[in-house]
Amino acid sequence: MSGCGCKTKDNKDVNIICRCEDITLEEIRAYIYDKGITDLEQLRRLLRVGMGPCQGRTCTPLIVREIAAATKEPVSDVPLTTFRPPTTPVKLGVLAGGDDND
Amino acid sequence: MIKTADAVVIGGGIIGCSTAYNLAKMGLKKVVLIEEKYIASGATGRCGAGMRMQWGTEPNAVLARDSVAMYETLEEELEYDDSIELKQEGYLLLAYNEKMVEQFHKNLGLQHKLGIPSRWVTPEEIKELVPHINLQGLHGATFCPKDGHCNPFKATDAYAQAAKRLGVEILTYTRVTKLLKEGDKISGVETTKGTILSPLVISCAGAYTRELGRMVGVELPIYPERHQILVTEPVEKLQGPMVMSFYHGIYCQQVPHGGFIMGLGDPNEVKDYNIKSSWQFMHEMAAKITFILPILKNLRVVRQWSGLYDLTPDKTQILGAIPEVPGFFVAAGFSGRGFMIAPVVGKLMAEVMLGQEPEYPIDMYGVKRFESGQLYVEPSVV
Numbered sequence: 267m268s269g270c271g272c273k274t275k276d277n278k279d280v281n282i283i284c285r286c287e288d289i290t291l292e293e294i295r296a297y298i299y300d301k302g303i304t305d306l307e308q309l310r311r312l313l314r315v316g317m318g319p320c321q322g323r324t325c326t327p328l329i330v331r332e333i334a335a336a337t338k339e340p341v342s343d344v345p346l347t348t349f350r351p352p353t354t355p356v357k358l359g360v361l362a363g364g365d366d367n368d
Numbered sequence: 369m370i371k372t373a374d375a376v377v378i379g380g381g382i383i384g385c386s387t388a389y390n391l392a393k394m395g396l397k398k399v400v401l402i403e404e405k406y407i408a409s410g411a412t413g414r415c416g417a418g419m420r421m422q423w424g425t426e427p428n429a430v431l432a433r434d435s436v437a438m439y440e441t442l443e444e445e446l447e448y449d450d451s452i453e454l455k456q457e458g459y460l461l462l463a464y465n466e467k468m469v470e471q472f473h474k475n476l477g478l479q480h481k482l483g484i485p486s487r488w489v490t491p492e493e494i495k496e497l498v499p500h501i502n503l504q505g506l507h508g509a510t511f512c513p514k515d516g517h518c519n520p521f522k523a524t525d526a527y528a529q530a531a532k533r534l535g536v537e538i539l540t541y542t543r544v545t546k547l548l549k550e551g552d553k554i555s556g557v558e559t560t561k562g563t564i565l566s567p568l569v570i571s572c573a574g575a576y577t578r579e580l581g582r583m584v585g586v587e588l589p590i591y592p593e594r595h596q597i598l599v600t601e602p603v604e605k606l607q608g609p610m611v612m613s614f615y616h617g618i619y620c621q622q623v624p625h626g627g628f629i630m631g632l633g634d635p636n637e638v639k640d641y642n643i644k645s646s647w648q649f650m651h652e653m654a655a656k657i658t659f660i661l662p663i664l665k666n667l668r669v670v671r672q673w674s675g676l677y678d679l680t681p682d683k684t685q686i687l688g689a690i691p692e693v694p695g696f697f698v699a700a701g702f703s704g705r706g707f708m709i710a711p712v713v714g715k716l717m718a719e720v721m722l723g724q725e726p727e728y729p730i731d732m733y734g735v736k737r738f739e740s741g742q743l744y745v746e747p748s749v750v
């Protein structure tokens with residue numbers, strides 16, 4: 267895992283895994299190892315990883331790797347989550363058929 | 369593999385987790401909870417997770433009133449090391465015609481009798497509560513400041529973790545395929561991972577409770593109905609209260625995390641287990657919400673999904689023993705309000721299953737009401 271160069275208050279390195287929701291590798295590992303939650307669906311819902319505007323494009327593969335390492339299963343065996351529309355965030359005003367003015 | 373248990377709870381939503389926790393808390397040693405997927409994968413994890421005391425029938429108003437009070441102290445009660453993200457900034461129920469004004473005043477009368485702090489608010493007062501609202505067509509609204517919202521994944525996790533600490537065994541990715549009987553009585557369940565013998569079995573399986581009933585020859589009047597919902601990107605805090613319009617069939621609230629969650633009840637929805645998302649929903653939702661709350665038009669939708677309501681003919685839940693099958697209990701048919709009343713329901717179900725006098729009389733929620741015609745038709749459902 268490559269570091270992002272971010273630091274905590276006490277100057278420790280942290281790895282931000284989910285940029286939308288600001289979730290670190292350390293937080294994800296705490297859920298996986300301390301709470302024993304190795305289900306991607308459940309991690310997403312408890313930590314909001316992958317729930318932000320990018321919908322998990324960056325973080326999901328990284329988390330899947332962490333889960334696979336913890337459960338000692340191949341990455342390909344980790345069940346993926348359901349993809350939900352829309353593919354890119356759309357404004358309510360556009361969906362309503364009105365003007366798209368900021 | 370055959371196991372034995374003192375009680376089996378079917379369903380890992382908020383109702384099953386609350387019931388399992390209460391059974392263990394009341395001293396039952398071997399409680400097994402069985403969930404087909406993961407905890408909160410059903411309606412619970414798909415719901416709006418709003419909680420309101422502003423109901424139109426006494427049974428619903430009482431269950432909601434006391435459950436909201438329990439949610440206020442849930443983190444301490446369950447020794448949860450995280451937050452359930454409780455927000456209490458009220459529900460605003462909008463009245464768009466005279467008939468609604470009349471019904472709402474009737475509801476307020478009932479709510480005041482029960483000590484619920486709701487009140488009538490004029491259009492001017494509405495504007496103070498939600499400055500960005502469009503007053504067009506509005507006659508007024510009712511408001512209860514104690515109504516609110518919390519995070520359904522966290523609340524269910526809180527119950528599940530507390531239940532585990534009390535010895536409850538939680539089996540996920542395990543499906544109940546058969547209910548077992550000995551004579552008339554329930555004697556256990558067959559699952560995809562083996563048989564569990566138990567003198568007490570409760571179905572907290574949401575709409576699927578109908579299918580479980582059928583396994584022991586009981587026809588429960590519970591109908592699945594898809595309800596769709598969406599969430600926007602998180603933004604700075606704009607809105608305190610939940611805004612709900614029965615006229616438009618919609619609700620919309622900003623959750624503490626910053627996103628707006630909104631949903632729509634479609635009167636033409638087919639009664640089946642379909643939970644696919646539709647584009648029509650997005651457009652209809654967007655059109656209605658940008659009429660009521662125009663500034664939301666600049667917010668981006670990040671995700672839509674849907675889940676099942678478990679509806680009954682009077683839109684009131686079925687709680688209690690199934691008389692034809694001793695040892696079999698049901699807590700389902702929540703008709704869109706199971707989340708907000710889960711703390712009380714779990715407690716009541718544990719009391720009834722253990723043969724104790726429940727805290728409230730629960731006969732009125734019994735399945736026999738559909739034969740006797742003693743229904744409680746709830747007027748205030750989206």
Ligand SMILES: Cc1cc2nc3c(=O)[nH]c(=O)nc-3n(C[C@H](O)[C@H](O)[C@H](O)COP(=O)(O)OP(=O)(O)OC[C@H]3O[C@@H](n4cnc5c(N)ncnc54)[C@H](O)[C@@H]3O)c2cc1C
Pocket residue numbers: 378379380381382383384402403404405406408409410411412413414415416417418419542543544545572573574575576577595596597631674675676677699700702703704705706707708709
């Ligand atoms: C879009 C939407 C919005 C809603 N908004 C609100 C709201 O704002 N406030 C509110 O209070 N309520 C709301 N509700 C209703 C609320 O979600 C439900 O009433 C509540 O979550 C019920 O919880 P439950 O535990 O009974 O059911 P569920 O959460 O559905 O749990 C049942 C579980 O049983 C499992 N199961 C089913 N069959 C089997 C089997 N054979 N073996 C093993 N497991 C099985 C399922 O996998 C499921 O996880 C909403 C519902 C929807 C769909």
